[in-house]
Amino acid sequence: xxxxxxxxxxxxxxxxxxxxxxxxxxxxxxxxxxxxxxxxxxxxxxxxxxxxxxxxxxxxxxxxxxxxxxxxxxxxxxxxxxxxxxxxxxxxxxxxxxxxxxxxxxxxxxxxxxxxxxxxxxxxxxxxxxxxxxxxxxxxxxxxxxxxxxxxxxxxxxxxxxxxxxxxxxxxxxxxxxxxxxxxxxxxxxxxxxxxxxxxxxxxxxxxxxxxxxxxxxxxxxxxxxxxxxxxxxxxxxxxxxxxxxx
Amino acid sequence: xxxxxxxxxxxxxxxxxxxxxxxxxxxxxxxxxxxxxxxxxxxxxxxxxxxxxxxxxxxxxxxxxxxxxxxxxxxxxxxxxxxxxxxxxxxxxxxxxxxxxxxxxxxxxxxxxxxxxxxxxxxxxxxxxxxxxxxxxxxxxxxxxxxxxxxxxxxxxxxxxxxxxxxxxxxxxxxxxxxxxxxxxxxxxxxxxxxxxxxxxxxxxxxxxxxxxxxxxxxxxxxxxxxxxxxxxxxxxxxxxxxxxxxxxxxxxxxxxxxxxxxxxxxxxxxxxxxxxxxxxxxxxxxxxxxxxxxxxxxxxxxxxxxxxxxxxxxxxxxxxxxxxxxxxxxxxxxxxxxxxxxxxxxxxxxxxxxxxxxxxxxxxxxxxxxxxxxxxxxxxxxxxxxxxxxxxxxxxxxxxxxxxxxxxxxxxxxxxxxxxxxxxxxxxxxxxxxxxx
Numbered sequence: 001x002x003x004x005x006x007x008x009x010x011x012x013x014x015x016x017x018x019x020x021x022x023x024x025x026x027x028x029x030x031x032x033x034x035x036x037x038x039x040x041x042x043x044x045x046x047x048x049x050x051x052x053x054x055x056x057x058x059x060x061x062x063x064x065x066x067x068x069x070x071x072x073x074x075x076x077x078x079x080x081x082x083x084x085x086x087x088x089x090x091x092x093x094x095x096x097x098x099x100x101x102x103x104x105x106x107x108x109x110x111x112x113x114x115x116x117x118x119x120x121x122x123x124x125x126x127x128x129x130x131x132x133x134x135x136x137x138x139x140x141x142x143x144x145x146x147x148x149x150x151x152x153x154x155x156x157x158x159x160x161x162x163x164x165x166x167x168x169x170x171x172x173x174x175x176x177x178x179x180x181x182x183x184x185x186x187x188x189x190x191x192x193x194x195x196x197x198x199x200x201x202x203x204x205x206x207x208x209x210x211x212x213x214x215x216x217x218x219x220x221x222x223x224x225x226x227x228x229x230x231x232x233x234x235x236x237x238x239x240x241x242x243x244x245x246x247x
Numbered sequence: 248x249x250x251x252x253x254x255x256x257x258x259x260x261x262x263x264x265x266x267x268x269x270x271x272x273x274x275x276x277x278x279x280x281x282x283x284x285x286x287x288x289x290x291x292x293x294x295x296x297x298x299x300x301x302x303x304x305x306x307x308x309x310x311x312x313x314x315x316x317x318x319x320x321x322x323x324x325x326x327x328x329x330x331x332x333x334x335x336x337x338x339x340x341x342x343x344x345x346x347x348x349x350x351x352x353x354x355x356x357x358x359x360x361x362x363x364x365x366x367x368x369x370x371x372x373x374x375x376x377x378x379x380x381x382x383x384x385x386x387x388x389x390x391x392x393x394x395x396x397x398x399x400x401x402x403x404x405x406x407x408x409x410x411x412x413x414x415x416x417x418x419x420x421x422x423x424x425x426x427x428x429x430x431x432x433x434x435x436x437x438x439x440x441x442x443x444x445x446x447x448x449x450x451x452x453x454x455x456x457x458x459x460x461x462x463x464x465x466x467x468x469x470x471x472x473x474x475x476x477x478x479x480x481x482x483x484x485x486x487x488x489x490x491x492x493x494x495x496x497x498x499x500x501x502x503x504x505x506x507x508x509x510x511x512x513x514x515x516x517x518x519x520x521x522x523x524x525x526x527x528x529x530x531x532x533x534x535x536x537x538x539x540x541x542x543x544x545x546x547x548x549x550x551x552x553x554x555x556x557x558x559x560x561x562x563x564x565x566x567x568x569x570x571x572x573x574x575x576x577x578x579x580x581x582x583x584x585x586x587x588x589x590x591x592x593x594x595x596x597x598x599x600x601x602x603x604x605x606x607x608x609x610x611x612x613x614x615x616x617x618x619x620x621x622x623x624x625x626x627x628x629x630x631x632x633x634x635x636x637x638x639x640x641x642x643x644x645x646x647x648x649x650x651x652x653x654x655x656x657x658x659x660x661x662x663x664x665x666x667x668x669x670x671x672x673x674x675x676x677x678x679x680x681x682x683x684x685x
């Protein structure tokens with residue numbers, strides 16, 4: 001699905017990613033864990049194409065295409081989805097219209113027709129029910145005045161609706177209570193299948209009790225220092241990040 | 248009578264005809280107004296004439312706009328021309344003349360009384376005699392012209408605060424070319440009363456026309472008026488609108504102004520806060536494209552202490568269009584504890600478009616809170632990345648951002664039906680521009 005080779009990236013003049021190698025196959029869920037400032041969020045954002053980061057070395061091939069050559073909207077249309085750590089409020093942008101435009105841009109890219117208003121309404125209703133989000137929220141301006149939990153849930157709604165090939169969750173668990181965490185995890189577990197892949201970026205092991213990853217990677221100072229199975233997350237939880245840092 | 252300027256021949260003919268069909272009391276009123284018009288004339292854009300510095304009304308003078316009766320009144324699909332489904336009183340004014348057959352609701356809604364200004368003058372209505380042209384001044388040539396040429400005019404009296412009086416005054420210009428309309432309204436919101444009034448201006452089956460509208464609104468003590476003005480006339484029309492508002496103690500006036508029509512338009516609103524604890528909130532949105540020129544002037548006079556005023560305007564400019572915004576807030580010497588804010592933000596979509604925005608505050612009291620600003624909208628990188636990460640390209644993201652800019656004003660409209668109407672109207676006419684998304 002995605003193959004990352006020696007990825008190095010800067011923000012302004014500071015190097016954050018110092019050579020990442022990572023391969024995620026279809027059907028897999030990978031977790032990236034690491035202390036604050038290790039570059040976890042940078043990795044997520046570089047894959048999605050956030051323009052503030054400049055890639056200095058390496059490649060990211062996504063389904064045999066070079067992702068780094070694409071504009072962010074083209075990556076989205078190809079099937080990359082980033083659930084934001086801090087979803088942006090868009091005052092004056094009606095959620096319904098925005099979500100339809102997003103869904104249509106991907107459909108048109110895949111050679112399908114745009115949704116009719118009625119089809120989309122039906123589709124959105126199904127997704128709203130699936131992620132147990134308040135149906136009133138999709139009638140409002142997107143993320144505007146939403147609580148932290150509602151914003152995160154709205155990201156999961158968008159993931160469900162847009163049905164990407166690769167979903168990246170950038171600390172979606174941060175700031176969530178246990179109930180909200182379970183809803184997010186349910187969303188991801190319902191989403192995952194043999195044809196898609198998920199990359200979960202998190203500081204804490206807690207989310208991984210609900211979303212069981214195939215592989216866990218530990219990122220420290222811009223490099224993956226250790227990889228393993230789900231048991232690695234538990235070990236980290238018990239021993240702390242100093243354990244891997246000291247390696 | 249003063250010597251009439253030869254350029255105003257076309258108005259002289261209409262004035263003479265208008266006088267002929269009026270009764271004595273109305274004739275006296277009109278001839279006084281005509282005398283003032285002959286002296287003052289129409290404004291000329293030149294240095295020193297601050298109020299008209301950027302707007303040239305010569306297209307009005309150059310054309311032979313005449314008052315013309317509509318012959319196709321019955322054909323107008325007025326049901327398509329309303330702006331909300333909430334309104335329960337509809338007054339339809341065709342070419343400046345009230346159409347009784349198309350209007351409805353006046354007789355069965357409690358709390359509202361509507362008559363013509365002509366009848367009110369004839370029957371010696373004390374309020375009308377004391378207030379008509381008392382708030383709008385003949386120093387403005389367009390007020391004098393309207394006062395001399397209006398048809399029968401509308402007098403709307405609101406009394407009571409329990410009923411939901413929601414009046415839509417739908418002005419339609421129609422018929423042959425070069426129609427001149429002079430809609431005239433006087434609104435009396437009595438003490439402790441409450442109502443909504445929307446004045447809308449449309450064009451039907453005609454291109455060139457001239458609307459010279461004057462509305463005076465008097466708010467009694469502790470009264471509330473929710474007002475709207477919609478200027479959606481044809482792109483070849485000229486609209487010169489003046490609204491004067493007089494506010495008594497503890498009254499509340501809220502006005503939402505939306506303009507996207509007319510080749511040349513002026514919307515002037517003056518509010519006199521003449522009682523303590525009075526408040527006014529004036530919001531507006533103008534969209535200008537091609538060679539349109541839209542001039543907005545808002546005057547607020549804080550004549551008494553403890554009053555609140557807010558002006559919040561936005562503009563979207565494209566093509567070679569031009570917008571002028573003037574906000575003049577005067578805080579008089581004894582008007583302590585005044586709270587006055589104003590802003591005008593513009594989004595300019597093309598190199599050819601230009602805005603002259605000049606909010607000004609004149610403060611002669613010392614214990615006041617005032618703020619003003621005129622800025623162009625800026626675009627947040629986070630917002631743009633969020634949109635692009637969902638598959639929206641620059642063109643689509645731009646459309647959403649321009650709409651969002653407009654909705655900061657539109658979303659403040661209280662009536663949901665009116666809000667939806669305005670939102671749809673702007674959505675369908677947002678220019679297809681690509682913003683510089685950085």
